Amino acid sequence: MKSYTLGEIATHLELELVGDASCVVNGLGTLSNAQPNQIGFLSNPSYIDQLAACQAAAVILSANFADNCPVAALISDSPYVSFAKASALFYEHALSSAGIHPSAIIDDSASVSDSAIIGANVYVGAGAIVGDRTVIEPGCSIGANAKLGQDCHLHSNVTLYHEVQLADRVIIHSGAVIGADGFGFAIDGATSIKIYQLGSVRIDDDVEIGAGTTIDRGAIEDTIIERGVKIDNQVQIAHNCHIGENSIICGCTALAGSVTLGKNCIMGGASGAVGHITIADGVQVSAMSLVSKSILESGRYSSGTGQMRTSEWKRSIVRFQQLDSIARRLKEIERQSDKE
Amino acid sequence: MKSYTLGEIATHLELELVGDASCVVNGLGTLSNAQPNQIGFLSNPSYIDQLAACQAAAVILSANFADNCPVAALISDSPYVSFAKASALFYEHALSSAGIHPSAIIDDSASVSDSAIIGANVYVGAGAIVGDRTVIEPGCSIGANAKLGQDCHLHSNVTLYHEVQLADRVIIHSGAVIGADGFGFAIDGATSIKIYQLGSVRIDDDVEIGAGTTIDRGAIEDTIIERGVKIDNQVQIAHNCHIGENSIICGCTALAGSVTLGKNCIMGGASGAVGHITIADGVQVSAMSLVSKSILESGRYSSGTGQMRTSEWKRSIVRFQQLDSIARRLKEIERQSDKE
Amino acid sequence: MKSYTLGEIATHLELELVGDASCVVNGLGTLSNAQPNQIGFLSNPSYIDQLAACQAAAVILSANFADNCPVAALISDSPYVSFAKASALFYEHALSSAGIHPSAIIDDSASVSDSAIIGANVYVGAGAIVGDRTVIEPGCSIGANAKLGQDCHLHSNVTLYHEVQLADRVIIHSGAVIGADGFGFAIDGATSIKIYQLGSVRIDDDVEIGAGTTIDRGAIEDTIIERGVKIDNQVQIAHNCHIGENSIICGCTALAGSVTLGKNCIMGGASGAVGHITIADGVQVSAMSLVSKSILESGRYSSGTGQMRTSEWKRSIVRFQQLDSIARRLKEIERQSDKE
Incomplete structure (x- = not known):
């Protein structure tokens, strides 16, 4: 203490x-x-x-x-x-041990700074680079040619795929997976032909990534997380997203492929965005809201309905399905009323 | 067999x-x-x-x-x-092996019961305590000073951060992460200053936690899961939540910070709750519903809309955006009608 | 290159x-x-x-x-x-090393093909079978009696529980957990009695499974993923689901227990389905939509509302709660209008 x-x-x-x-x-x-x-x-x-x-x-x-x-x-x-x-x-966080733990497996062609701390049962692949004072806790797996800057901290059981790049002071919590294949297939008749994902993931300075979060590698170009972005647990960021600096993405948010999120945005918890859209700087999206088309102006956006007693809600959702009819009937009544 | x-x-x-x-x-x-x-x-x-x-x-x-x-x-x-x-x-579940597997790394200052079973490539950090008959399967990482009671069962690749406390008969499935940092930042101009999370997570007897679930440590005080709570896969429980005994949380549910969930509640699959609210004992929340304010009475609650053919749904959502206008126009018609 | x-x-x-x-x-x-x-x-x-x-x-x-x-x-x-x-x-993906890495722990009763590649710190349990040319990357844990076919590729830190069966050419990304216990409890007064999950998971040829995805074992019979299914990151498939061939499940989708999904379906990102329902072949579900009852005909289905400025949305959701009243009042106006 x-x-x-x-x-x-x-x-x-x-x-x-x-x-x-x-x-x-x-x-x-x-x-x-x-x-x-x-x-x-x-x-x-x-x-x-x-x-x-x-x-x-x-x-x-x-x-x-x-x-x-x-x-x-x-x-x-x-x-x-x-x-x-x-x-x-x-804050106190006892590290597993100083230096490289004897049980860690470091590929001969990897380059690990003398001041880095590598925990038990860590794997560091061929050609990977680990910068000064970076801490990799037990059970992490660092893919070939991944590059970690200075003062990064990977908690236990993080996975970095090959070629992933972290700049300095990046914190990644346990169970996160950075650089898995983006979800890309070309439909050929009834079958899906895998599109191998040739890009990588680049994460800039001072980014923090929560437990269980996944950030996929790009299809051709890279997925990019700009400096100062903070990402909570169990967020999914698909291939070729570009997250602008200092944006905040709350837990369980899902961004589909090629979303460009501006700077200083806040994606509320369990929110989402469909693919291939752009969200302007300074946008705030409410919890569990879906962004289904590009947002060009800053401000707050929402979707969904408010919570209700289920018994009353059931009546509302029946009427929701009739909404177009309701609106048309109202217009007809207004038309008649005008004529009178 | x-x-x-x-x-x-x-x-x-x-x-x-x-x-x-x-x-x-x-x-x-x-x-x-x-x-x-x-x-x-x-x-x-x-x-x-x-x-x-x-x-x-x-x-x-x-x-x-x-x-x-x-x-x-x-x-x-x-x-x-x-x-x-x-x-x-x-039920049959062949354990990796009895005793401590030779490849497990147990810190000298950790205390592991003679009757515990520790699998291959497990890491147990400094000062950690593992109780009688507790099973830790391959690849788990147990942080410094974590405390596991008796008859717990951690499946492969579970991560417990430092100081996390499990009482007795706690089951945790693979990929779960208990005790990662809560998502807390103080905004200082354009940048986010990390609030180090000084609390921990306390999990009481007979709790079961699903695969890939994340439960964050508290900011100052602890995140608490009371006895008998059952949590499914990929649930996110943010810092300083307090889950009342025997509540059931279905898969992919997301609870934001400082949610107090009562006893004997059921959170349906992929449901959610915004932060700093209280949900009474005995509340049931429907699948994919968002609790956006405190619920003070037991009962069933829902949000969202029912499923529709997309072609018809598109008409309803256009009208949903006009709802306030529709309601006002209806009121005007009623007013005119009353006058006649 | x-x-x-x-x-x-x-x-x-x-x-x-x-x-x-x-x-x-x-x-x-x-x-x-x-x-x-x-x-x-x-x-x-x-x-x-x-x-x-x-x-x-x-x-x-x-x-x-x-x-x-x-x-x-x-x-x-x-x-x-x-x-x-x-x-x-x-595509280039440097493997950890050819053959079985010295740090991997292979149970004596497991059977690993000479052409398989087993990475650092992998655990392969008793009775498990690993087929020709199958690659298991660092940190994976393979449960007892699991069976992996030919040309499979498990990325780092994947967990397969006991008895899980993979056919040929199955790709599983990091952090995925296959075969954890389904979420089954019998309520006995205030407490929940665990239903041990006696089934397993069977995954057919050419399936790809994303990072952090969880597929639970069946309660009595098996959870089944048919050939050619593609599953993105952080998807949750509960016990006893049956996913038809060549269906595509986008990221963060949650399927509750015993969902039967047809062939050639597309579940959009962060969509969901409640338990014990059937979805016909060729159904497409929009992003973040909930399937709350069986779908018997192919086609596109949606739920939810479109995104709005939060200020305007707040007015719509108030009216959504009044929808039944609005519809009844409209009907009353129409009735009066008809009489006149």
Whole structure:
């Protein structure tokens, strides 16, 4: 368990401390549950009522709430960002071991940095390159000629196919598969002829990819994930997608082939997009919504229906099937009404 | 192949046998296809017509159908429960090997029970604890300080991150990932600052988790799965969810962060819930429905539309986009009609 | 990098070449981006405008466009099929190593063909059979008595449970799990009694299965995937489904238990089907649509709503909940109107 004085915390996070700099803390807590050896935070003003009873050693909050803080205050212009930075200070993740674990299989033609950490039962294929300080945890499989930059972190049981390229500081969680064949077939009568996928996947700096996510290699050209993109668990990104920088893709989203997603977009959980469309910068798609045609303007988009009691919903879906008739009948009534 | 006499079956399942106790059986079959060396069952009365022609050695059924049974009868108050118990008798699953396989990598500081079975190429990290009779199949990776109770069974290629806690009799299927980082970022201008996830995942007794399912660790506090919960394949449970006991979550369901699901709920296949909501005990959500706000009363809930021929559906969705206008125009017509 | 003369390409693909047979090419490109050492193709006539500026060494196209081709022409009745066949010529995938890697664990009772390739850290369980020229890449786990035919290819970190059967030329991508327990429980009061899944999974010739896909074993009888079926990433196929030959299942589709899908069907991305239904041959289901009852006739089917601006969509979903009332009120207006 890592511990710091409040003075050290203030220095690390570049915050003003109002309180005892020598007080020692060893973790973070929610405003309502933080213990006297933890730091709390107040970023959403709707929790302000919890501040008075807070028992934390200190609270990260904005200057306008500092006077109401019953304990030490760490004053921040962006309390949530400061909280995020504080979380990094307390994170502990024991690595499998330093260096290359004896059980790892590294192809003779692979190149692994001396400062990289390769866990048990990892496989690194021919011609692969692993950069400085990159960590590959147990059970990962790195395909031939894959290239990993510096300070990447692959959690256990990640698979990178051949030729996949990761830039620096890419984090990939367990079970993710990068570079599997795109789903491409040419229909020849009743049978499907496989289109071998000759492109690869290129992932730029500071991308994080969640557990069980799959990103397919391109058919001819590469699938591309730009810098700063954050992808949650069990997302499917098909071949030749191009994801713009700093976009956020929430869990279980499915993007079909050749989708171009702009910068700073947010795809809500379990949302989707059909293939060969373009989504503009700054678009936000609601949870479980399907983008069925290109979106040319930023803004929020949705599909689906709201939740209902099933008994009532059953009546609505019957009427949904009659909607065209309903609209036509209404128009007819309006027409008659106008004539009268 | 395991075999039993009908007498042994009756004793194991605590059922009344009407028929030859010495008859030997070695499996289960459906009522229509069971062979003379198998046991059939009748739990859904709509299959009663198949009983007369049944060729099974015996049929598990309720007392009121016993007179119609052309073969031996195993009389049960709950035929489906008895069938479930019978399935356990015939299940065979050859384990990789007893003890710790020589290729497994067990950290020196880990503690593995003498009665545990650890398969080939398994990795068990520093400080991890593996309880009595727990089975870990080939290729699993157990993070530092993870704790597995007694009689757990991890199928091949499961990943547990550091600190994850399993109580007793937890079954986890292949490819599942427990304890990956929750998807948390603080937006700082155009970039996303990672919120390190300091909580863990706690899974109580008798939970079963399907293949490819992901359950993320909590941001500050833990993600919690209560006892008896059954989770199907490819389910995503985000950080800080709390799943109430005996709830059932069908395949491909996605729960966003901080969802509190009550006890004895059923989330239908590919359903979802947005974050930070509460779902009451006993709620049932239909397949592919989205829970977009808290549900305070038990009952059945749905969203979406029924399936249609695409040609007709296209007309309905055009009208769906006009629905507000349609409703307003109808109201106007009603107003005029009232005036007349 | 593989290279061929255009003459060799023409011979391999059985195409007529109009141009220099000795010209050497080493890859494929899109019509607009192909380099002078690559082959382009024109299958969709809407790209005809790009032909004049094409810089490829040659273009695969139909005879009616040959006169417009500024470079060598490879004339095909089915340019897309010919392109697919060409992709196979240029595909390179360095295997981990020939033979059985020393780190692989093969049970003494397993039978592995001399021509099979078994990668690092693979586990092959008791009684398993691996056919001629079948490739199993690093980290795969093959359960007891599983049977793999000839020319199969399992990418890294695939899991086959016990007894699973693959015929010939089956390709399975990383992270896929075949044969995990179907999701079956008998409810006994508040608790769920596990129904042990006694069936297996049988996969016929020429099936391809995507990354992270899960196919569960049958409860009593087997789950069956017929020949030529193509399954994309993160698809969930529950116990006792029967998928008809040459059907195509796009990414993230979820089929509940005992779904019978016909031949030559296409399940669109992230579509789904509830359990115990039948879908006729030749059915096409749109992306993110739910099949909630059997489909008896071929054709295209959809559910859901089209995408909208969220602000407008919110009005539509309010009205969707009022639809039954709207329809009844319209009928009342029509009734009054008729009386007048």
